[in-house]
Amino acid sequence: MAAQQPDELEALRVYSTERPPRAALLGQPNTGKTTLFNRLCGSRARTANIPGTTVESRVGLAATTHGVLEIMDLPGIYGLSLEVPESKLCRDCLDGRIGDVAPDVAVIIADATNFSRSLRFASHALRRKMPCVIAITLADDARRKGFSVNAAALSECLGCPVVITSGRTGEGVDELADAALRAALHGISLESFEQRLNHLPASSVSESDLAKWANDVLVEVASGRLAAASSVSDRVDRALTHPVSGLATFILVMSVLFASIFWLAQFPMKGLDFIFGTSGDWLRAVMPAGPLRDLCVDGIIGGVAGTVVFLPQICLLFFLLSLLEDSGYLARAAFAADKFLRRFGLPGQAFVPLLSSHACALPGIMSTRLIPDPKDRLATILVAPFMSCTARLPVYVLLISLLFAGRPWLAGLAFVGCYATGAIAGLLSAFLVRRTLLKGPARPMLLEMPPYRRPSVRIALWVMYDRGVLFIKNAGSMILAICVVMWWLSAYPKVAPSPELLQMRAQTSEVALQANANPEQVQALESAANLLESREQQLGSMAGKLGLIAEPLFHPLGFDHQLTVAVLTSFLAREVFVSTLMIISSTDANDEASLLDRLTHNRRADGTLLFTIPTAASLLVFFTLAMQCLPTLALVRRETQSWKWPLLQFAWMSGLAWSMAWIVRQALLTGGF
Amino acid sequence: MVVIPSTLMGDGAAQSKRIPLTQLARGQRAIIDSESLTTLAEADRCLLRAMGIHESCELKVCKAGAPCIIEVERTRVGLCGSVASKVFVKPCDGCPAA
Numbered sequence: 064m065a066a067q068q069p070d071e072l073e074a075l076r077v078y079s080t081e082r083p084p085r086a087a088l089l090g091q092p093n094t095g096k097t098t099l100f101n102r103l104c105g106s107r108a109r110t111a112n113i114p115g116t117t118v119e120s121r122v123g124l125a126a127t128t129h130g131v132l133e134i135m136d137l138p139g140i141y142g143l144s145l146e147v148p149e150s151k152l153c154r155d156c157l158d159g160r161i162g163d164v165a166p167d168v169a170v171i172i173a174d175a176t177n178f179s180r181s182l183r184f185a186s187h188a189l190r191r192k193m194p195c196v197i198a199i200t201l202a203d204d205a206r207r208k209g210f211s212v213n214a215a216a217l218s219e220c221l222g223c224p225v226v227i228t229s230g231r232t233g234e235g236v237d238e239l240a241d242a243a244l245r246a247a248l249h250g251i252s253l254e255s256f257e258q259r260l261n262h263l264p265a266s267s268v269s270e271s272d273l274a275k276w277a278n279d280v281l282v283e284v285a286s287g288r289l290a291a292a293s294s295v296s297d298r299v300d301r302a303l304t305h306p307v308s309g310l311a312t313f314i315l316v317m318s319v320l321f322a323s324i325f326w327l328a329q330f331p332m333k334g335l336d337f338i339f340g341t342s343g344d345w346l347r348a349v350m351p352a353g354p355l356r357d358l359c360v361d362g363i364i365g366g367v368a369g370t371v372v373f374l375p376q377i378c379l380l381f382f383l384l385s386l387l388e389d390s391g392y393l394a395r396a397a398f399a400a401d402k403f404l405r406r407f408g409l410p411g412q413a414f415v416p417l418l419s420s421h422a423c424a425l426p427g428i429m430s431t432r433l434i435p436d437p438k439d440r441l442a443t444i445l446v447a448p449f450m451s452c453t454a455r456l457p458v459y460v461l462l463i464s465l466l467f468a469g470r471p472w473l474a475g476l477a478f479v480g481c482y483a484t485g486a487i488a489g490l491l492s493a494f495l496v497r498r499t500l501l502k503g504p505a506r507p508m509l510l511e512m513p514p515y516r517r518p519s520v521r522i523a524l525w526v527m528y529d530r531g532v533l534f535i536k537n538a539g540s541m542i543l544a545i546c547v548v549m550w551w552l553s554a555y556p557k558v559a560p561s562p563e564l565l566q567m568r569a570q571t572s573e574v575a576l577q578a579n580a581n582p583e584q585v586q587a588l589e590s591a592a593n594l595l596e597s598r599e600q601q602l603g604s605m606a607g608k609l610g611l612i613a614e615p616l617f618h619p620l621g622f623d624h625q626l627t628v629a630v631l632t633s634f635l636a637r638e639v640f641v642s643t644l645m646i647i648s649s650t651d652a653n654d655e656a657s658l659l660d661r662l663t664h665n666r667r668a669d670g671t672l673l674f675t676i677p678t679a680a681s682l683l684v685f686f687t688l689a690m691q692c693l694p695t696l697a698l699v700r701r702e703t704q705s706w707k708w709p710l711l712q713f714a715w716m717s718g719l720a721w722s723m724a725w726i727v728r729q730a731l732l733t734g735g736f
Numbered sequence: 737m738v739v740i741p742s743t744l745m746g747d748g749a750a751q752s753k754r755i756p757l758t759q760l761a762r763g764q765r766a767i768i769d770s771e772s773l774t775t776l777a778e779a780d781r782c783l784l785r786a787m788g789i790h791e792s793c794e795l796k797v798c799k800a801g802a803p804c805i806i807e808v809e810r811t812r813v814g815l816c817g818s819v820a821s822k823v824f825v826k827p828c829d830g831c832p833a834a
């Protein structure tokens with residue numbers, strides 16, 4: 064390393080009072096960029112959207128012996144001059160058109176295991192008039208395969224500093240940070256830039272001549288030779304693209320992925336539920352009764368619980384996705400799914416987000432980050448909530464058992480029908496939106512199949528943590544606010560107990576005071592009184608009044624005032640619907656059978672049955688298609704950076720749900736049910 | 737202009753028929769025809785080139801049909817049928833099949 068120049072120290076002093084110099088990592092996908100970034104910055108990094116875009120990048124600080132360097136991990140691109148959104152974004156970023164300042168140095172990533180292609184990429188990037196440093200990544204992997212690069216010789220060839228690194232072993236990472244800082248501080252003179260251009264092939268050179276140039280450079284600076292591709296990779300790929308074994312693997316991998324978020328995640332979710340339940344009980348016991356206690360226990364603790372309940376699914380999904388992506392399988396899965404999904408205007412990469420949405424739309428929507436094209440990604444986000452999530456499940460169970468009591472075959476069929484209806488509606492909506500609002504040529508699949516590599520659990524854990532924090536930071540506050548507002552709407556204003564309730568309470572204490580009181584009977588009376596109180600409170604609250612206003616809207620579907628309130632409150636989260644129905648029908652919460660029984664015989668004020676077959680069926684269709692989930696709406700707002708898309712999505716889904724529900728009800732009514 | 741040697745080998749007048757990529761069998765090697773990428777949309781052509789799939793480069797088929805997977809140097813790329821059917825290649829009999 065050269066001794067520090069006085070002017071360099073001066074420059075450092077200026078920088079240290081303002082901001083640290085910024086380096087941008089620029090490279091092709093799957094070249095070890097993110098792994099290198101994590102090595103450089105460790106925990107001093109955060110993930111954020113690039114200002115004004117929905118594309119995210121990581122920004123972090125790297126400590127060098129000469130000071131601090133800010134590093135930005137740009138999205139992987141195949142070429143800087145391509146007309147795809149990611150490449151445009153990188154160009155804008157390098158020019159300082161987006162973000163607060165332009166980077167001071169470009170760190171160009173060159174994958175040692177795909178060296179010739181990396182050299183071609185670098186030759187384009189080096190044509191920009193800005194300080195550049197070349198980082199050769201995956202050096203350990205290449206060396207193991209008998210290939211190594213002479214950094215000094217390459218530096219001579221390209222006219223810019225070259226550092227050999229490995230994100231896995233940490234080799235050369237400190238030197239890279241030093242070299243980047245040095246280059247940033249030195250800046251670039253016209254003279255040295257022209258010198259650099261002299262080393263590079265002309266910009267007009269044809270692709271095959273460029274390949275020839277890259278091969279010449281390779282011969283000059285590298286020793287050893289990499290075989291075309293490993294035979295192991297070849298054999299694995301042969302098995303994985305085979306019509307039978309390939310499909311079997313695909314189904315197996317996706318089932319494991321799905322099972323882990325559908326089934327495995329319920330254990331940590333129950334754990335969280337328990338923790339919040341106990342802390343709520345504890346707070347209830349220690350605080351004096353009153354509105355403040357209600358706010359703390361039901362509003363805030365309930366709201367926090369309603370937010371973090373999504374974390375297990377999000378964390379598990381991203382942990383597994385990181386392993387799958389790192390291993391190289393995810394690209395193969397997208398390849399396999401592409402042909403089918405393309406018919407609906409969606410890319411192969413949409414498969415995993417849509418599958419995950421069957422567990423919960425939130426992790427599904429978050430995982431659309433895997434889709435490179437912005438239009439493809441937006442279309443996937445818009446239709447993801449159509450997939451039947453776990454929160455819809457209890458509603459399905461309840462309504463289907465109501466409709467098909469004693470006919471298990473039909474009930475099973477109806478279940479499949481609900482899931483299929485959601486998926487089909489989603490795919491058809493995608494088809495529609497890609498031909499109207501998100502028109503434009505679809506980007507055909509040209510998907511690199513990265514080599515199979517051993518995935519890193521460390522990186523996966525890091526991704527999981529990063530996603531969890533990001534969810535809480537971005538969407539958490541909004542979801543919490545929604546929960547508190549919804550709680551407030553259904554808890555206020557307080558209604559005075561009705562004479563009926565007062566009488567019931569008096570009767571309860573009377574029975575309890577009797578010498579030969581039956582504790583079971585007392586408890587039954589007490590819970591009946593509690594349910595009546597909840598019911599009165601619910602109908603008298605703001606939510607109840609809103610239900611009164613909205614009732615005419617739902618009247619054609621056969622919903623009465625109480626049912627409308629239930630539908631409205633279920634916006635918070637669909638699972639609330641079932642508990643609301645319990646309150647409406649005054650059933651004890653632990654007794655599903657009696658709930659069913661009561662619902663079947665529940666009558667409106669005018670004596671007609673509430674749950675006739677047409678009403679129950681229209682309710683079921685409504686829940687299958689409607690976007691009854693405010694947290695999803697909040698997340699879509701976050702991910703698309705605008706209110707336009709979530710509102711549009713909400714209007715479309717609700718409109719479709721209402722119309723389909725109406726059609727089903729009318730058809731059944733005409734059919735004489 | 738420097739020509740990759742294998743082009744010369746495959747360039748015998750009789751054996752070099754232009755066929756779309758989708759008609760190659762697995763393991764077969766071929767050379768991309770020098771005119772063939774011009775029928776593709778500009779954006780796709782540029783992306784393919786940036787991925788290393790350019791005129792007169794040699795490729796190997798890893799998964800045949802549409803969609804297909806091809807290997808060029810150390811890069812494997814999956815192409816959908818609509819693109820692959822527009823990429824014309826000359827099978828090179830001189831190159832040993834895998």
Ligand SMILES: Nc1nc2c(ncn2[C@@H]2O[C@H](COP(=O)(O)OP(=O)(O)O)[C@@H](O)[C@H]2O)c(=O)[nH]1
Pocket residue numbers: 090091092093094095096097098099139200201202203204228229230231232388389390516517518519
């Ligand atoms: N052996 C080895 N593997 C690496 C190294 N850097 C990255 N990888 C692996 O290469 C793959 C792609 O890495 P990633 O950092 O995600 O690349 P990116 O797409 O450019 O951000 C992953 O499977 C990594 O585990 C390295 O230095 N050595």
Ligand SMILES: [Mg+2]
Pocket residue numbers: 096097139
């Ligand atoms: Mg990355």
